[in-house]
Amino acid sequence: MIQITDAHKISKVENGTLTSPKGFMSGGLHCGLRRAKKDYGLLMSVQPASVAAVYTQSHFQAPPLKVTQESIASCNKIQAIAVNSAIANACTGKEGLENAYKMRELIAERYELPADHVAVASTGVIGQQLEMDKIEYGSQNVQLSKENAHDFQQAILTTDTCEKSACYQIEIDGETVTVAGAAKGSGMIHPNMATMLGFITTDAAIGSTHLQTALSLSIEKTFNQITVDGETSTNDMVLTMANGTVENNPLSPEHPQWSAFQETLQLVCEDLAKKIAKDGEGATKLIEVNVTGAHTNEEARIVAKKVVGSSLVKTAVYGVDANWGRIVGAIGHSEAKVDAEHCKIYIESQLVFSDGTPSPFSEKQAEEDMSKETVTINIELQEGTGSGTAWGCDLTYDYVKINASYRT
Amino acid sequence: MIQITDAHKISKVENGTLTSPKGFMSGGLHCGLRRAKKDYGLLMSVQPASVAAVYTQSHFQAPPLKVTQESIASCNKIQAIAVNSAIANACTGKEGLENAYKMRELIAERYELPADHVAVASTGVIGQQLEMDKIEYGSQNVQLSKENAHDFQQAILTTDTCEKSACYQIEIDGETVTVAGAAKGSGMIHPNMATMLGFITTDAAIGSTHLQTALSLSIEKTFNQITVDGETSTNDMVLTMANGTVENNPLSPEHPQWSAFQETLQLVCEDLAKKIAKDGEGATKLIEVNVTGAHTNEEARIVAKKVVGSSLVKTAVYGVDANWGRIVGAIGHSEAKVDAEHCKIYIESQLVFSDGTPSPFSEKQAEEDMSKETVTINIELQEGTGSGTAWGCDLTYDYVKINASYRT
Known part of the structure; x- marks a missing residue:
């Protein structure tokens, strides 16, 4: 969890979109790959932008990632x-x-850009070739708009049940800097759907190297801390563009507001990451696990992710079951150094496990806490000062249904 | 998969039990911890036996493991x-x-054994104290039998749907050596059930150190290669006793039949491990994943376990869906070094993925192969000579039902 400090004065822009930062336009349309929904999108900056990216760690990287x-x-x-x-x-x-190169070339030609100023991303069924006539139709007919980013934000979705966007602002050098993002998540209803794409825009002035530093730091605590089912896709990618339309002094770790900018970027990532987790396949609830008192922040994140990824914890949350034993099991199973005698487990604010034994608690209160849209599990390891958070979703009948029966 | 070589002449004993090896007796009864089913068991050797053990790697080890x-x-x-x-x-x-010590003491006193010649194991709900009057009743009233091991084999079960035992024989130094085992598996219908217990008996003469070597080697390729849902319990334990009733020359790595004995022990472990996987919560099928051509055997085992543990592979198998993309995803996500361009994936004997792209296959044949009781996935990595196997089960509605709704 990021604490929004008053010092940084980061503000959330309700209804902000990917094109809220200055100098960005986008468009989306139905080119024919899907039956009726939008399936081709284009995001454009008015000038070449600094760029930072992270990619799937799968051994099978898809062609668009290579390009x-x-x-x-x-x-x-x-x-x-x-x-x-x-x-x-x-x-x-x-x-x-070849098709990924062609997809890049089509946009470079139409807008008279160098090919290497264009990035491409694809999401959907794996093992099928792109229908290039449709990609060509999309490339030639997509219209760019400053005001409406919804067409783009919809065009990148597969089986997501909703658009996912986030937008935050901060003052830097007296100028308003906007950071926004859109993502598509973990809907894999169709065969072999590839999972996560994230696009982030900002009008801040910042070089690519520093943008990469800020992004990598943010990803580690946000996108890398969500899990729907422990799977990694061939196409996961988060791309960030900073076009410097706002004329702040270029950001670097030496800039007095560096950490404020980094936090703003992290807030955008966290907001998108939570929306992806919440919209996981078959999910009915977001689960947030906060770990404090670990030896290191990294160990805290490991424990948090282990708990939020445990099938038994996930089913217990679905069943509104304050089953602390599942949480103990997951903590015990993690790679972090943990002493059972020291650990305290809370469901929301209620202590359920302490000093190696269960702690008496109100079942009624636990049922209320676990019926919320977001179920919060807090774990104090009491080993050190490391902390971390992870997000996930419950495991439901619908997850099994979605993934077992798509052919029938 | 172990190839039973003719050279070793290992034979399976149908209907063999934990007391088939010479010099072992066992008993089991209903002491009152469960409503009606047997819940207390005792396994006894006629003389002090060499012993080898492996324990859960959970940070939360239960008291019986410590004792x-x-x-x-x-x-x-x-x-x-x-x-x-x-x-x-x-x-x-x-x-x-204290209760675990008391449970050990009760048997030591009744049979006039040194306390440190008695081991204890418990399985069931976590976070509850043992009811010691019932443990005492069990200790005082259990009757030992040479012929009937079923009472013991039943008494160790929780929500398993069946007894799990295995028995194999081999000639060593002209004598028939028997190795047998019983296990309880991954039934966690009740709150916080602890998972896996395995007990192995043999009448072979072998010192504890060498027995531990043989057991550790066997476990690595068998019990450690099964997964039901990626969880590890607080109470997992496999205990092996070798009482030397058969007077073979004591076994050691120098003994000409060392590898034959080790394979026999491994067969017992593999047999039990597969029975546990097959009886996983809500499971309808056993999944076997064989990996060849890895850089090392260890990498092969890592890939096999990743595939068999993937929620998406597990649901696809439940849905009788030849979804090679799920398998590709899991391989790509594993920690082993894999080149997507080299890997071949077979469902049973049918090639479904090769050279980085899907391979045309008969859907009808795949449906037949995936409707069997055991679904076999074969993966050739084509990187080296390492091989390994893992076993698991499908992910079904019943898994969610069992684990979400036990309180309601």
């Missing part, structure tokens, strides 16, 4: 991101790689 | 194992530890 990495490596600036949903262009061999 | 470790450390011999089901005596603090 995007090539673009970024070339000159560390990009100006446009083309995205399609429905087909992930993953496990598609040489033809898939 | 058993103390017994074994004392003189590396044990003669009796007392077990109760229904209450795991885990997360029970000092009182729990």
